Amino acid sequence: EIVLTQSPGTLSLSPGERATLPCRASQSITSSYLAWYQQKPGQAPRLLIYGASTRAIDTPERFSGSESGTDFTLTISRLEPEDSAVYYCHQYGSSPQTFGQGTKVEIK
Amino acid sequence: QVQLVQSGAAVKKPGSSLRVSCKASGGIFSSYYFSWVRQAPGQGLEWMGGILPLFGRTSYTKNLQGRVRITADESTSTVYLDLNRLRSDDTAVYYCGRGPMTYDARGYSMGYSDSWGQGTLVSVSS
Numbered sequence: 639e640i641v642l643t644q645s646p647g648t649l650s651l652s653p654g655e656r657a658t659l660p661c662r663a664s665q666s667i668t669s670s671y672l673a674w675y676q677q678k679p680g681q682a683p684r685l686l687i688y689g690a691s692t693r694a695i696d697t698p699e700r701f702s703g704s705e706s707g708t709d710f711t712l713t714i715s716r717l718e719p720e721d722s723a724v725y726y727c728h729q730y731g732s733s734p735q736t737f738g739q740g741t742k743v744e745i746k
Numbered sequence: 747q748v749q750l751v752q753s754g755a756a757v758k759k760p761g762s763s764l765r766v767s768c769k770a771s772g773g774i775f776s777s778y779y780f781s782w783v784r785q786a787p788g789q790g791l792e793w794m795g796g797i798l799p800l801f802g803r804t805s806y807t808k809n810l811q812g813r814v815r816i817t818a819d820e821s822t823s824t825v826y827l828d829l830n831r832l833r834s835d836d837t838a839v840y841y842c843g844r845g846p847m848t849y850d851a852r853g854y855s856m857g858y859s860d861s862w863g864q865g866t867l868v869s870v871s872s
Contacts, residue, residue: 639808669850673858675791682841682862683783683791694860726791730848730858733805735781735793 642738657714661727668731750863768842
């Protein structure tokens with residue numbers, strides 16, 4: 639089973655700042671099958687990125703994904719107040735699929 | 747327009763069984779992958795398992811193997827999650843997800859979810 643590690647657990651940043659959210663996989667992920675989700679309180683997850691770097695429909699351009707080996711990163715170029723949420727990485731390259739434990743982004 | 751509508755909240759006793767349904771509309775049912783993900787109070791997301799209705803293929807997380815079963819009924823475009831021998835730590839919001847199958851050298855596999863149901867709160871308590 640692939641373990642995804644997201645650290646830190648919480649990021650506290652100001653509007654307009656850049657947010658960098660890492661996700662490290664315990665082993666190689668087939669075909670860059672890594673997705674990022676945003677979840678706000680009381681809501682279902684929302685897909686932001688799939689294939690490590692492809693934005694989903696309706697994902698704002700300020701969100702981008704990248705990979706380097708087993709390290710994946712979600713970057714929010716300029717934080718907006720509505721970006722306050724928990725962000726999860728998710729690998730779907732091997733079974734069982736797994737999620738990271740999430741990074742909470744707080745807007746100061 | 748994609749829509750996934752889940753069954754309502756449930757309160758269950760320890761040791762009992764649970765069935766949650768997820769009715770899909772929009773698109774061709776069997777051309778998608780369906781997943782079940784749960785979230786315990788204040789915790790993160792846990793992938794429970796998934797199904798490819800086109801092939802009748804399922805996969806489950808090891809933590810739940812033996813207690814969980816996912817099925818699909820193409821005639822009603824509904825996916826079901828069955829969980830038995832319920833415990834208090836099964837208390838969670840259960841989400842169904844739908845997304846594309848992946849296709850590569852291995853053939854068709856389970857992918858990510860780009861649409862989600864509204865969630866079903868399940869409480870397990872004596």
